[in-house]
Amino acid sequence: MVLADLGRKINSAFTELTKAPVIDEKVLDSLVKEICAALLSSDVNVRLVQRLRANIKKNVNLEELANGANKRRMIEKAVMDELCNLVDPEAEPYKPVKRRANIFMMVGLQGAGKTTTCTKIAAFYQRKGWKVALVCADTFRAGAFDQLKQNATKAKIPYYGSYTETDPVVIALEGVEKFKAEKFEIIIVDTSGRHKQEVELFEEMKQISSAVKPDTTIFVMDGTIGQAAEGQAKAFKEAADFGSIIMTKMDGHAKGGGAISAVAATHSPIIFIGTGEHLQDMERFEPKSFIRKVLGMHDMRDMIEKVQDTMHMADSKKLMKNIEKGQYSLRDMYEQFQQVAKMGPLSKIMGSIPGMPAEMMAGTEQEGTRRMKRMMCIMDSMTDAELDGDNKLFEDMNRVLRVARGSGTTVHEVQEILSQYTKFAEMVKTMGGKNGLMQNMPTDPRKMNPNQMAQMGKMQQQMANMVPPQLLQQMGGMEGLQRMARQMGGMFGRGGGAPGGGMPDIAQMMKAMNMG
Structure with a gap:
């Protein structure tokens, strides 16, 4: 990203601040000097840099800070506020009005x-x-x-x-x-x-x-x-x-x-x-x-907006209704792939998640996109009856051979996507229907009965089975997967992520989790 070098230099200055045993005027001057030099080297106007320097010095008075105050945090906040002021003219942009040109x-x-x-x-x-x-x-x-x-x-x-x-x-x-x-x-x-x-x-x-x-x-x-x-x-x-x-x-x-x-x-x-x-x-x-x-410092706001925009589409609403009923066909899976493609490059979406390891993204873009396109190509070779049903029709190996030939793939690849579909369809059944988690899950997890807890455990295990072993290991095993689910679930939930730990909307969370 443009300004990435500026970010590295400012972070380096903050690191030096953290290492300082005592924060005095000399340490503050050194920090401000490094930040100003970084801004100037990134082509920021010299007058703006001088103004930023003066404002930081004005807003951070080390002598007035109480003995117990966190001086580092106060200084970092002052720097962040001034950097924000550089790109915030405090002017409201035009907002379009509905039902008029x-x-x-x-x-x-x-x-x-x-x-x-x-x-x-x-x-x-x-x-x-x-x-x-x-x-x-x-x-x-x-x-x-x-x-x-x-x-x-x-x-x-x-x-x-x-x-x-x-x-x-x-x-x-x-x-x-x-x-x-x-x-x-x-x-x-x-x-x-x-x-x-x-x-x-x-x-x-x-x-x-x-x-x-x-x-x-x-x-x-x-x-x-x-x-x-x-x-x-x-x-x-x-x-x-x-x-x-x-x-x-x-x-x-x-x-x-x-x-x-x-x-x-x-x-x-x-x-x-x-x-x-x-x-x-x-x-x-x-x-x-x-x-x-x-x-x-990653911000999930853009990712949330992209996922929500996609979920608001008509196809998505239809898919969510099917999941609520505990129904999931190969066509539903195909439509999910289409929606993921509309969200843009996978690495950008996943890179927005706080705490997402950088090494997890290595090779994800090309490999993930190639695999998804190949799976969609396989489903393009299926008949309407095969897409709208479950995979029982594929117990006939002649159908598997026909799809493999029609899509230019191997029998193993066709069987692999059918296996992936079966795992997710089982999880949808756990979530949807009259007795599913979506209809009977209390908003407070502390009120879950033993049967609901067992269902939740089963669903989490099904989630883990869908993630490749190497990826699951990079995420920190089941604990890492659950942490990521909480992070992503909170943004869609009926109270998920709020103090007290309300349960997220499982179906929408799972839809987001299935992006890969």
């Missing part, structure tokens, strides 16, 4: 990833239930409309553009009016990338803005452009008066501090950060969460 106008430098970002935002709001459309008003760059058309088609988002019309103002106005008439709620207008020295393109941007009258203008900024970020951001602010910023290419290894400088220079909030090329690689920005990530 909200027009977003996207502006930015050439090559910042603006067209891709347009589709990512559209897909984000579409997952939230908004009626979204895209308008391509970029007539300057060859292939811009083709790129937006391809992205929009992939994401199943309506779009508007023209191969013959050369006036971007006309295209923008026609597209916006068309989608307004069709009652679209969010209309995103993609404009040509431009540089602050290109006067004609800046004038064109103003004309488009006057024609479509956007509710909000968003500046798409390359998070890796360094010291030039502040000047460019100021020029766009003066010309387009944008209300918020989206930072792209935040999955790279560049310095990235220029992005922080741009926020301070324009007093505009960052609303999203782009972390990759896929449609799902867009995260909602929140200052404290961002700084925690920079410092290597």
Whole structure:
């Protein structure tokens, strides 16, 4: 991630603070000096660094701290607060309103990833239930409309553009009016990338803005452009008066501090950060969460949002109803794989879990994706009757041979997926139905009767059987699996994770646990 080097340097400074036997002004000065040097080397504006230094010194008065106070914690909190202030202008971004047209106008430098970002935002709001459309008003760059058309088609988002019309103002106005008439709620207008020295393109941007009258203008900024970020951001602010910023290419290894400088220079909030090329690689920005990530402190908020978005889809609701009844078919398993694929790369999702060992992720991405695609290919070769039933039909080896040949896999691989399905179907039966855990589980685990405790133990053992032995060992055995289940279960539960230890919604927790 961009700014990862900055995070390592700041963490190193905190480590030195922890080692110090006595914390005095000299130790504090050394810490602040290291943090300031790290910020400057990451292209953060020197005036911002000076202000941060002064604020830390002002807010941490070692002489006033009581003898029993934890000075290290006070200093770390002061540093964290000031780092958050660097990326938090305390300005509210525009919030779209339901059942009316909200027009977003996207502006930015050439090559910042603006067209891709347009589709990512559209897909984000579409997952939230908004009626979204895209308008391509970029007539300057060859292939811009083709790129937006391809992205929009992939994401199943309506779009508007023209191969013959050369006036971007006309295209923008026609597209916006068309989608307004069709009652679209969010209309995103993609404009040509431009540089602050290109006067004609800046004038064109103003004309488009006057024609479509956007509710909000968003500046798409390359998070890796360094010291030039502040000047460019100021020029766009003066010309387009944008209300918020989206930072792209935040999955790279560049310095990235220029992005922080741009926020301070324009007093505009960052609303999203782009972390990759896929449609799902867009995260909602929140200052404290961002700084925690920079410092290597994982935040599960993004993972929660992705899983919840996927669970709110119609297919997911149908699947959850089946699980509640204790029913689980091969088609249900196939739909689970599809939902996992929509969440994006597995390593990013699993990497969001606090305490997840780094070595567990080694090879997970390629191996997990390859295996899942292969399993889906096997199920593509099954008939409707085979998918909608249990695996009793596959007691006939001729069916297994047919599926193996049709999918270009081996008999062993087909039998392996059937075995995996059987294990999960047994667990679903334990959870669902009239006598299942989901219907009879008390919210307080201390009120569980012996039979319920036995059922819970059985289900946990079934969970463990589904995890490869090497992975289970890396997770810390059954105890580690239970700890991970509690961490993930608390975010979906009917009170899970709350003080007092309410039980999580087992079905949804298990769905999340089955991502691998």
